[in-house]
Amino acid sequence: xxxxxxxxxxxxxxxxxxxxxxxxxxxxxxxxxxxxxxxxxxxxxxxxxxxxxxxxxxxxxxxxxxxxxxxxxxxxxxxxxxxxxxxxxxxxxxxxxxxxxxxxxxxxxxxxxxxxxxxxxxxxxxxxxxxxxxxxxxxxxxxxxxxxxxxxxxxxxxxxxxxxxxxxxxx
Amino acid sequence: xxxxxxxxxxxxxxxxxxxxxxxxxxxxxxxxxxxxxxxxxxxxxxxxxxxxxxxxxxxxxxxxxxxxxxxxxxxxxxxxxxxxxxxxxxxxxxxxxxxxxxxxxxxxxxxxxxxxxxxxxxxxxxxxxxxxxxxxxxxxxxxxxxxxxxxxxxxxxxxxxxxxxxxxx
Numbered sequence: 001x002x003x004x005x006x007x008x009x010x011x012x013x014x015x016x017x018x019x020x021x022x023x024x025x026x027x028x029x030x031x032x033x034x035x036x037x038x039x040x041x042x043x044x045x046x047x048x049x050x051x052x053x054x055x056x057x058x059x060x061x062x063x064x065x066x067x068x069x070x071x072x073x074x075x076x077x078x079x080x081x082x083x084x085x086x087x088x089x090x091x092x093x094x095x096x097x098x099x100x101x102x103x104x105x106x107x108x109x110x111x112x113x114x115x116x117x118x119x120x121x122x123x124x125x126x127x128x129x130x131x132x133x134x135x136x137x138x139x140x141x142x143x144x145x146x147x148x149x150x151x152x153x154x155x156x157x158x159x160x161x162x163x164x165x166x167x168x169x170x171x
Numbered sequence: 172x173x174x175x176x177x178x179x180x181x182x183x184x185x186x187x188x189x190x191x192x193x194x195x196x197x198x199x200x201x202x203x204x205x206x207x208x209x210x211x212x213x214x215x216x217x218x219x220x221x222x223x224x225x226x227x228x229x230x231x232x233x234x235x236x237x238x239x240x241x242x243x244x245x246x247x248x249x250x251x252x253x254x255x256x257x258x259x260x261x262x263x264x265x266x267x268x269x270x271x272x273x274x275x276x277x278x279x280x281x282x283x284x285x286x287x288x289x290x291x292x293x294x295x296x297x298x299x300x301x302x303x304x305x306x307x308x309x310x311x312x313x314x315x316x317x318x319x320x321x322x323x324x325x326x327x328x329x330x331x332x333x334x335x336x337x338x339x340x
Contacts, residue, residue: 005173007338007340009340036201036278068305070234071245073243094284094285095285095309096288099290119306124232124249125249126247128234129245160278
């Protein structure tokens with residue numbers, strides 16, 4: 001029996017799509033959180049924002065990112081919660097980005113650090129990979145998480161977001 | 172509880188040409204594959220190619236971004252190839268006892284509305300030089316994944332590949 005990865009909530013986008021998804025009333029009894037994302041956008045901007053506790057002021061967040069697209073690599077930093085990426089609508093149909101966000105110590109009284117790895121696949125030379133380290137400059141425990149496409153295009157049907165709580169050994 | 176061991180294969184003396192997980196249960200939401208592998212072929216890499224459900228057609232692609240200790244790079248196999256890729260492994264001409272390591276997530280593997288995308292964190296350190304990166308792989312099929320075949324141009328002894336199923340709420 002393993003209890004180190006406890007399923008908490010899942011959101012699967014229904015027909016018609018969704019402008020955003022939110023996990024609310026996140027239990028406070030775990031040590032870390034994990035969000036697995038299988039996501040496709042209704043638009044051509046694959047960048048998504050992840051807000052904690054309804055704090056939508058993007059400058060309260062930052063991220064440092066390693067990026068590859070099949071032919072080149074780069075690194076950049078942003079004052080925004082760009083922790084999630086979705087497949088764009090102009091990428092190969094039926095293809096959804098595959099990603100994971102790890103949020104350690106989400107109930108602590110420190111600022112919240114985040115790490116994520118995301119890939120957007122495409123049957124072409126262009127396909128994207130992202131490795132990001134992020135920060136939310138807030139000491140509140142995380143009780144809700146909202147994810148939306150940065151240009152508000154929304155997510156297509158069958159996009160799936162799975163939230164897990166992680167229990168460390170000895171807790 | 173959400174993560175269950177489905178199967179594990181460890182290569183014995185004499186090596187193995189490939190590893191296949193068949194009859195994968197369909198009652199999980201996601202799959203995770205973990206590997207510790209060394210190739211019996213030469214060369215840094217011994218890339219771990221993958222095929223699903225016995226499909227060896229031109230229905231795959233892969234991309235990566237990585238670093239080799241000196242610089243970062245990104246690569247792609249381009250469109251419509253015969254396998255995807257999970258990452259690098261040690262070759263037979265590299266330091267003895269060195270293996271490549273990777274963790275691969277395949278999300279929504281039973282969803283028949285989605286092509287199947289894998290995401291792999293992978294690396295190998297050959298006593299001071301190495302490779303590390305993120306790989307993505309695409310199988311152009313909406314079929315539920317029922318088997319996974321991986322190949323590194325021959326697995327060396329002690330290579331291990333483990334398959335897990337992950338549930339959701």
